[in-house]
Amino acid sequence: MRLRPCTVDALLALGQVALLALIGRGAYSLGYPPLDMRGYLLGLLVILPTLVRSRAPVAVCLVTYSTWVLYILAGYWPVVTCFGPMLCLYTVAVVRPTRTSGYLAVLLSAIWTLSGAGHDARFLAPVAAQSICLNALTWRMGYLARRSAELAxxxxxxHQEKARRAVAEERGRIARELHDVVAHHMAVISVQAGLAKFVFDSDAETARGALDTIAGTSTEALEEMRRMLRVLRSQEDDGVAxxxxxxxxxxxxxxxxxxRAGGVPVEFRVVGxxxxxASGVELCAYRVVQEALTNVLKHARRASASVELRYHRDNIEVSVMDDGEGVIPDRVERGRGHGLIGMRERAKLYGGTISIGPRGTGGFAVRLTLPTSARAAPPGDDAIA
Known part of the structure; x- marks a missing residue:
């Protein structure tokens, strides 16, 4: 059971009182007068301030030193009440700068040395050595305790900063995943809803096809959202897949x-x-293509596009190109938009490279290269990227 600081202070004060009562009368054998009522009263005045040493360490230390000087000047044996000043010195060394505690350590050693010299000059050297060693040890213990507390x-x-960064990174991953899932499907649904509304009275078959596409796309979006939530929950439940x-x-x-159903002619080809x-690499490539085609739907609907998946010996390459004139280049130059940032971050996460920008012949191009070796994919690459 961990004791409260006030309880510790009270126990230490009781210990000093017990020490005062037990060895105070033994001072006579060393040439000091035995403790009388005045001696016990001065001894208690040295001990009492230590009860509040944590509230005002320096002030309590100076008050304790002062009452201890009065006790010494009265002719009583200093050793009986030396624990109080040493305890105050230790407290200052724990909670105050090294220079402050160092000055107080020197002051306490001087008082202690002069007390021995005032009683018998023959004891000056041993008393000085004793005071310097004990106070230096007390100061050192307090200093190490302060350093340990600072290190802790x-x-x-x-650790808290790492936890905050981990939370921020996780929020970023969730935000990217939500953006990729929602933006693409909503873009398709928006285009198909506009088409259905336009031809609802004149071409029922086309309108019905658009509604079927909306139904299928919304169902797939819901499935991906549920999958993402299951992945997040599995990460909280000991990594259950x-x-x-x-x-x-x-x-x-x-x-x-x-x-294509949204009205954009798209050519798809696989080379190699x-x-x-690795599943994480696949997800990365899928999301980048998804974001690129979503931008085509939003900003270059009158264009045609091509998607190429190319297998090389050590990597795969996916590219999405269109021949329209949209506003995407301006967005790239400004560096705005979660989608473009997300594409770069996904590529970086899996050790790949990506180029995003306008084509020299018109239109826009996204080219992604990802390594396929197991070493390239980070551990746990089946998690949300």
Whole structure:
């Protein structure tokens, strides 16, 4: 059980009173007068301030020194009440700067040495050595306790800062994932809703197809949201794997079909031999393509686009290009928009490179290269990127 500071102070004061009562009468054998009523009263005056030493360490220390000097000048044995001044010196060394406690340590050693010299000059050297050694040890113990407390405080602050950074990073990952899930599907739904409204009276079949696309897209969006929530909950429940697969390269064609249904001609091609890729790398590539096509839907609807997935020996490359004239280049130059920032952060997370910018022949291009080796993907790459 941990004692409260006030309880510790009270116990230390009682210990000093017990010491005063037990060895006070033994002073006679050393040539000092035995404690009488005045001696006990002065001894208690030395002890009492130590009860509040934590509230005003320097002031209490000086008051204790002063009453101890009165006790010594009265001719009583200093050792009986020396624990109080030493305790106050230790407290100052714990909570105050080194220079302050150092001055008080020197002052206490001087008082102690002069008390011995005033009683018998023959004892000056041993008393001086005793006072210097004991007070230096007391000061050193307080100094080390203060350094230990500062180190513990800094360590605690560093841990808290790391925890805050981890929370901020997790919030950033969740925000990117929410942006990617919601923005793409809502862009498709918005385009299809506008199409259905436009042809509702004149072309029922086209309107029905648009509504079917809206229904399918909203269902997929809900499924991805549920999957993301399951991943987050599984991270809180000892890493239990979610039961829903993450979107990956195999679903790129489905995404392209949705964008085609939104009125943007999109060509999709795969170059090279498909092979297994780390699931986190797949998710990264999927989200970057999703964000790029979402920007095409928002800013270059009259353009045509192409998506290419290329398998190399040690990496994969995905590119999304369009031939429209949107406002995306301006956004890139200003560095705004969670989507563009998210694409760069995802590429960096998995050790890849990405280039985003306007094409020389018109339009816009996003090119992402990601390593496929297991070493390139960080541990736990099945988590939300």
């Amino acid at each position: 405080r800094r360590t605690r602050e560093e 979610p039961d829903a697969p993450m979107p990956g390269l195999a679903r790129l064609e489905e995404m392209v079909d949705r964008v 031999t498909p092979r297994p890729v």
